[in-house]
Amino acid sequence: xxxxxxxPKGTRDFNPEEVAKRNYIFNVIKQQFEVFGFQPIxxxxxxxxxxxxxxxxxxxxxxxxxxxxxxxxxSKVDENLYNQKDSNKxxxxxxxxxxxxxxxxxxxxxxxxxxxxxxxxxxxxxxxPVWRADRPQKGRFREFYQCDADVVGSTSLWQEVExxxxxxxxxxxxxxxxxxxxxxxxxxxxxIAEVIGAQDKLIDFTVALDKLDKIGEEKVxxxxxxxxIPQSGIDKLQPLFxxxxxxxxxxxxxxxxxxxxxxxxxxxxELEFIxxxxxxLGLKTATLQLDVTLARGLNYYTGAIYEVSAPKGxxxxxxxxxxxxxxxxxxxxxxxxxxxxxxxxxxxxxxxxESLNLFPETITNTVKALFINFGEAEAMxxxxxxxxxxxxxxxxxxxxxxxxxxxxxxYANKRNIPNVVLVGxxxxxxxxxxxxxxxxxxxxxxxxxxxxxxxx
Amino acid sequence: xxxxxxxPKGTRDFNPEEVAKRNYIFNVIKQQFEVFGFQPIxxxxxxxxxxxxxxxxxxxxxxxxxxxxxxxxxSKVDENLYNQKDSNKxxxxxxxxxxxxxxxxxxxxxxxxxxxxxxxxxxxxxxxPVWRADRPQKGRFREFYQCDADVVGSTSLWQEVExxxxxxxxxxxxxxxxxxxxxxxxxxxxxIAEVIGAQDKLIDFTVALDKLDKIGEEKVxxxxxxxxIPQSGIDKLQPLFxxxxxxxxxxxxxxxxxxxxxxxxxxxxELEFIxxxxxxLGLKTATLQLDVTLARGLNYYTGAIYEVSAPKGxxxxxxxxxxxxxxxxxxxxxxxxxxxxxxxxxxxxxxxxESLNLFPETITNTVKALFINFGEAEAMxxxxxxxxxxxxxxxxxxxxxxxxxxxxxxYANKRNIPNVVLVGxxxxxxxxxxxxxxxxxxxxxxxxxxxxxxxx
Numbered sequence: 001x002x003x004x005x006x007x008p009k010g011t012r013d014f015n016p017e018e019v020a021k022r023n024y025i026f027n028v029i030k031q032q033f034e035v036f037g038f039q040p041i042x043x044x045x046x047x048x049x050x051x052x053x054x055x056x057x058x059x060x061x062x063x064x065x066x067x068x069x070x071x072x073x074x075s076k077v078d079e080n081l082y083n084q085k086d087s088n089k090x091x092x093x094x095x096x097x098x099x100x101x102x103x104x105x106x107x108x109x110x111x112x113x114x115x116x117x118x119x120x121x122x123x124x125x126x127x128x129p130v131w132r133a134d135r136p137q138k139g140r141f142r143e144f145y146q147c148d149a150d151v152v153g154s155t156s157l158w159q160e161v162e163x164x165x166x167x168x169x170x171x172x173x174x175x176x177x178x179x180x181x182x183x184x185x186x187x188x189x190x191x192i193a194e195v196i197g198a199q200d201k202l203i204d205f206t207v208a209l210d211k212l213d214k215i216g217e218e219k220v221x222x223x224x225x226x227x228x229i230p231q232s233g234i235d236k237l238q239p240l241f242x243x244x245x246x247x248x249x250x251x252x253x254x255x256x257x258x259x260x261x262x263x264x265x266x267x268x269x270e271l272e273f274i275x276x277x278x279x280x281l282g283l284k285t286a287t288l289q290l291d292v293t294l295a296r297g298l299n300y301y302t303g304a305i306y307e308v309s310a311p312k313g314x315x316x317x318x319x320x321x322x323x324x325x326x327x328x329x330x331x332x333x334x335x336x337x338x339x340x341x342x343x344x345x346x347x348x349x350x351x352x353x354e355s356l357n358l359f360p361e362t363i364t365n366t367v368k369a370l371f372i373n374f375g376e377a378e379a380m381x382x383x384x385x386x387x388x389x390x391x392x393x394x395x396x397x398x399x400x401x402x403x404x405x406x407x408x409x410x411y412a413n414k415r416n417i418p419n420v421v422l423v424g425x426x427x428x429x430x431x432x433x434x435x436x437x438x439x440x441x442x443x444x445x446x447x448x449x450x451x452x453x454x455x456x
Numbered sequence: 457x458x459x460x461x462x463x464p465k466g467t468r469d470f471n472p473e474e475v476a477k478r479n480y481i482f483n484v485i486k487q488q489f490e491v492f493g494f495q496p497i498x499x500x501x502x503x504x505x506x507x508x509x510x511x512x513x514x515x516x517x518x519x520x521x522x523x524x525x526x527x528x529x530x531s532k533v534d535e536n537l538y539n540q541k542d543s544n545k546x547x548x549x550x551x552x553x554x555x556x557x558x559x560x561x562x563x564x565x566x567x568x569x570x571x572x573x574x575x576x577x578x579x580x581x582x583x584x585p586v587w588r589a590d591r592p593q594k595g596r597f598r599e600f601y602q603c604d605a606d607v608v609g610s611t612s613l614w615q616e617v618e619x620x621x622x623x624x625x626x627x628x629x630x631x632x633x634x635x636x637x638x639x640x641x642x643x644x645x646x647x648i649a650e651v652i653g654a655q656d657k658l659i660d661f662t663v664a665l666d667k668l669d670k671i672g673e674e675k676v677x678x679x680x681x682x683x684x685i686p687q688s689g690i691d692k693l694q695p696l697f698x699x700x701x702x703x704x705x706x707x708x709x710x711x712x713x714x715x716x717x718x719x720x721x722x723x724x725x726e727l728e729f730i731x732x733x734x735x736x737l738g739l740k741t742a743t744l745q746l747d748v749t750l751a752r753g754l755n756y757y758t759g760a761i762y763e764v765s766a767p768k769g770x771x772x773x774x775x776x777x778x779x780x781x782x783x784x785x786x787x788x789x790x791x792x793x794x795x796x797x798x799x800x801x802x803x804x805x806x807x808x809x810e811s812l813n814l815f816p817e818t819i820t821n822t823v824k825a826l827f828i829n830f831g832e833a834e835a836m837x838x839x840x841x842x843x844x845x846x847x848x849x850x851x852x853x854x855x856x857x858x859x860x861x862x863x864x865x866x867y868a869n870k871r872n873i874p875n876v877v878l879v880g881x882x883x884x885x886x887x888x889x890x891x892x893x894x895x896x897x898x899x900x901x902x903x904x905x906x907x908x909x910x911x912x
Contacts, residue, residue: 004568004569004788004789005504005507005565005568005569005788006504006569007499007500007503007504007507007565007569008500008502008503008504008552008553011500011501011502012500013497013498013499013500013566013569013570014497014498014499015497015570015573016495016496016497016580019495019496019497019498020496023496034851035846035849035850035851035852036846036851036853037822037823037851037852037853039472039475039822040472040475040476040479041469041470041471041472041475042469042470042475043463043469043470044463044464044467044468044469044599045467045501045555045585045587045599046464046467046521046587046599047463047464048461048462048463048464051461051463062526062527063526065502065523065524065526066523066524067521067522067523067524067555068521068522068523068524068547068550068551070518070519070521070589071518071543072543072544073543074541074542074543074546075543077541082541085530085533085538086530087527087528087529087530087531088528090530091524094524095524096464097464099501099523109461109463110469112460112461113460113461113462113463113469114469114471117471119867119870119871121856121857123853124472129501131501131502133526143500143501143502151856154856154857155857156856156857158829158835158839158854158856159856161839165843169846277836277839280836280840281836281839281840281843332460332461333460366493366495367493373614379614380733380736380737383614383617383733383737384736384737387621387737390491390492390625393491394491395490395491395492395493396491396493397492397493397579398614400577400607400610400612400614400615401577401610401611401612411575414575415575
């Protein structure tokens with residue numbers, strides 16, 4: 001093969017620096033997940049197709065990567081079906097497995113399959129890759145990690161409170177201070193739709209409202225009219241377009257709009273509980289903000305809806321989101337298991353931290369010291385020191401070949417190794433080590449014990 | 457869907473305890489990899505099919521999971537080809553991508569693709585899942601992790617030495633003391649084949665020799681005869697069957713067998729270098745042992761061959777292996793890049809640690825304390841303490857619902873949570889916390905500060 005190899009579009013190789021930075025984010029998130037009492041699970045990369053298909057809508061079904069059956073897979077395809085040469089119809093006959101599309105459906109499947117081993121409420125987290133046959137574009141990949149924390153088996157609003165705290169704790173630990181945690185409630189959106197006579201147009205209504213930020217009030221109204229929402233209803237929405245002030249004052253404006261909707265009032269009550277608790281408990285660096293235009297994945301959420309935006313001044317859509325769903329496991333036959341969960345958008349968080357220069361410098365350090373190789377006897381003495389350093393937890397290595405010193409120094413330089421250790425004839429004779437700092441050029445002659453101390 | 461959902465055969469769900477135990481092993485291995493100067497990379501789960509196909513032999517090609525192209529994939533299939541209904545012939549027309557089969561070929565692809573960004577020698581490690589459409593059986597899965605460390609770009613034998621040390625360091629850190637690191641060299645096997653006149657039957661010869669442990673000397677000889685190796689040659693092998701004693705004495709016996717083979721003598725020289733260095737540097741808990749019957753993946757290895765067996769008394773094939781390969785990247789057009797590497801068999805290591813009861817107890821601890829929920833005001837006071845504990849790195853949680861106390865205690869019990877904290881009316885009034893140890897039943901009434909100290 002003469003041409004340079006490549007990888008499939010939408011996928012990525014990660015070099016050591018990128019892996020270190022990604023792991024830094026994963027580790028901070030994991031640590032907070034665990035301190036909050038969430039426990040990790042892992043599910044297989046591929047599921048039976050019938051576990052995934054039909055769970056994400058028609059578009060989702062198309063975006064699921066299917067795995068070809070092994071062996072003589074065509075022999076099992078019905079002759080008539082085969083002769084139609086119809087990709088859609090034939091797929092289920094030649095593919096029984098598919099790559100995970102998200103972590104939520106596999107989690108629901110896990111809960112139902114293992115329900116007898118699980119103590120409810122079950123607080124689980126899961127950090128694994130997912131795959132989507134989406135058109136690749138800037139910031140959108142065909143393989144990417146999801147980072148989810150969910151609790152299933154309780155309807156307590158304390159969990160909604162806890163997820164606000166969890167977002168605050170994670171972003172504070174990542175030094176991403178000043179994120180905004182936007183919150184809404186499906187019941188408020190339903191209540192508004194009810195009040196303006198658009199119960200049957202809830203999706204159209206929320207899709208339009210969701211665009212308020214981007215297209216402005218007039219265009220939103222036009223879109224609603226176009227979707228058949230009556231002018232009289234849209235007029236009732238007016239106070240919504242100018243909601244402002246504190247969480248509390250916005251809630252009181254909402255109350256007047258929703259005074260005739262039981263569901264709307266329930267939504268307000270839930271929001272007030274969460275806001276009151278968060279006010280009393282306090283957040284470290286994040287702000288909780290009511291956003292009645294927030295609708296993400298509405299079909300799915302039944303109560304609270306969250307979305308996190310990056311600190312002001314960083315242009316980067318949402319870096320996290322989630323909400324309450326009342327019947328996650330129903331699709332697999334286990335009814336009445338309420339759940340609530342959030343996720344973290346790793347790739348975007350990475351970009352935000354990178355753009356704000358907030359990755360700790362230490363995480364990309366490789367080895368602390370490279371021993372220069374001056375020949376076999378010197379190398380053996382070096383390896384003894386390397387071994388002692390490693391046993392003391394110091395990352396060190398010997399350059400494997402007795403190449404020109406300048407080449408070995410260049411190697412240390414290019415790998416950003418901060419120190420070299422020289423063991424030549426004189427050091428061999430005196431049983432010492434010359435430690436040279438690569439940036440300052442300073443040299444010290446040290447015993448092994450001193451060397452270990454200097455590098456620890 | 458009424459029936460209980462399941463997962464594809466050969467795949468696994470991992471519950472929180474299993475994830476914790478697996479991560480413990482991964483973390484110990486990673487830590488040692490990094491202390492030895494290896495850097496992590498990650499490659500995509502799927503590669504272009506032409507990157508993988510043809511690299512693992514015919515059987516390997518069959519075991520590679522292929523991903524079906526998206527969209528109307530049949531429309532691009534040639535009509536004549538389609539009408540043949542031949543699975544083998546059609547696959548490359550409907551599938552362009554395939555799941556990673558191992559970490560070695562993607563690593564070779566990575567090195568060639570990124571050769572201009574890499575400093576050689578390049579010490580990389582990679583811990584990622586691989587997929588094989590193998591018939592699932594006990595201990596063999598269709599999705600499993602590989603854990604590889606390799607150095608490419610140097611032929612120095614110090615690297616062979618370092619990998620012996622790395623195995624020793626990892627298994628010692630895992631408290632798996634007493635593993636045997638068996639070593640051999642492809643050049644010795646070639647030399648023996650040369651001496652007995654079976655150069656052209658190297659594979660047959662080594663496959664037979666490899667079975668010595670299992671089928672015994674006579675059967676091995678029979679098999680060699682059957683494969684056309686002359687009796688006169690087999691007679692020359694006699695000393696091989698009774699090789700014994702220390703590494704050094706075995707080497708000296710080998711020397712007499714191989715005195716007429718240049719390649720064989722080179723292999724002995726290499727082994728002696730490694731043995732001498734390891735003897736001088738010392739191993740912590742492992743033993744290095746010469747095993748001339750060791751041949752694993754012979755087509756592939758060109759120098760040292762390693763295999764690690766579990767401590768005596770544990771019946772569990774090899775738990776690691778590796779070796780030197782002189783032309784890994786040649787398949788992608790980059791010649792003369794020598795490499796050497798080892799891998800760790802995670803699933804088997806897990807079973808060995810489990811069977812010897814060597815997992816540290818602390819790794820499966822979940823939360824340190826569950827706060828019992830006695831109602832809204834009590835819950836709020838509890839959440840303030842939970843927050844303070846978490847900020848001090850103590851994992852704690854509030855039971856989300858005000859259920860019967862006995863149910864909440866049961867929950868703590870079943871989740872192995874070692875303490876519960878009671879905040880009832882009297883604690884609320886006195887601003888204190890009752891900490892109850894779940895196993896001893898001991899109770900203490902504490903201030904928040906005392907509670908944090910007690911649980912830290």
